[in-house]
Amino acid sequence: MEFSDDYEHPSTDAKLIYTPENIPTKSTKHKFEEFTSGCKCMTLCRVQHECSCLRNFLNYDYDFFTSEDNLQSMHENYTLLKRDMPIYECNQNCLCSQYCGNRLVQYGPRKNLKIVPFDNNSKEKLKSKGAGLFTTAIIKKGNFVCEYAGEIISSQEANKRFKTQEKQKLMNYIFFVNETFGTNIIKTFVDPSIFGNIGRYINHSCDPNCEVIPVRVDNVIPKLCIFATKDINVDEEITFDYGDGQLGFCPLDQTVNKKKKCLCDFVNCRKYLPFCKETE
Numbered sequence: 001m002e003f004s005d006d007y008e009h010p011s012t013d014a015k016l017i018y019t020p021e022n023i024p025t026k027s028t029k030h031k032f033e034e035f036t037s038g039c040k041c042m043t044l045c046r047v048q049h050e051c052s053c054l055r056n057f058l059n060y061d062y063d064f065f066t067s068e069d070n071l072q073s074m075h076e077n078y079t080l081l082k083r084d085m086p087i088y089e090c091n092q093n094c095l096c097s098q099y100c101g102n103r104l105v106q107y108g109p110r111k112n113l114k115i116v117p118f119d120n121n122s123k124e125k126l127k128s129k130g131a132g133l134f135t136t137a138i139i140k141k142g143n144f145v146c147e148y149a150g151e152i153i154s155s156q157e158a159n160k161r162f163k164t165q166e167k168q169k170l171m172n173y174i175f176f177v178n179e180t181f182g183t184n185i186i187k188t189f190v191d192p193s194i195f196g197n198i199g200r201y202i203n204h205s206c207d208p209n210c211e212v213i214p215v216r217v218d219n220v221i222p223k224l225c226i227f228a229t230k231d232i233n234v235d236e237e238i239t240f241d242y243g244d245g246q247l248g249f250c251p252l253d254q255t256v257n258k259k260k261k262c263l264c265d266f267v268n269c270r271k272y273l274p275f276c277k278e279t280e
């Protein structure tokens, strides 16, 4: 089974270049280190203490196995159960089957996602949160939606790009995630402003239906993966909380003095979009 992503940017956004997965820039090329080892499981990786990939993240599990050779069915049946350790999927160096329960995000985004522009012809356009991502089919709690993919940039580059965006009053797409492993903190900056995938259209909500989870497949750079935290209905907007404190996932957004109003419409909306000042 191969990675597949049939999405593209709206034709009105001629400047954008679709990249289905993260890509390096000059300053981060050296960080794209591929894994050279894998597990030795002969068919399916079910037992944590026997599989070296599963062993890496003790307390976490995808919900295992579907016998059907069909990507949509995998998206329906593979569910993220818990996560409190880093997630490593099985990779091309593993001996296990391509249907092993520890493979999901490596096959690409789910089908039935659609980009919807907000208030396109409305006088309210200036107040709008821009385009959003919706689903045309039910998504069950725990299901994988898509990756938030773009250019992986350094913190210096992130700050530089953010300042330029701010000057030009552009929307912000640069996010960073802080992962803490013991005393180590790994910061990953992703910018899908120009090179990005369908994940770049997901708006913030103070009452989100998805969350972001870093998953590593064949590379030390994590994929920032969007998973449903509740059942999502047909024609519902897909959202996550831009300021997930636990993960340190945060947009490099407006400064304290230039807070951006949140338009999520939730009764207990926090009123402003989350932001992170410190990036070094």
Ligand SMILES: C[S@@+](CC[C@H](N)C(=O)[O-])C[C@H]1O[C@@H](n2cnc3c(N)ncnc32)[C@H](O)[C@@H]1O
Pocket (backbone or CB within 6 Å): 128, 129, 130, 131, 132, 171, 172, 173, 200, 201, 202, 203, 204, 205, 253, 261, 262, 263, 264, 273
């Ligand atoms: C990652 S982009 C999301 C997609 C974007 N709406 C678009 O049209 O491409 C993040 C930007 O969308 C806007 N945005 C997202 N959620 C919002 C919300 N709840 N309220 C207001 N603006 C929002 C902000 O301008 C933010 O900088």
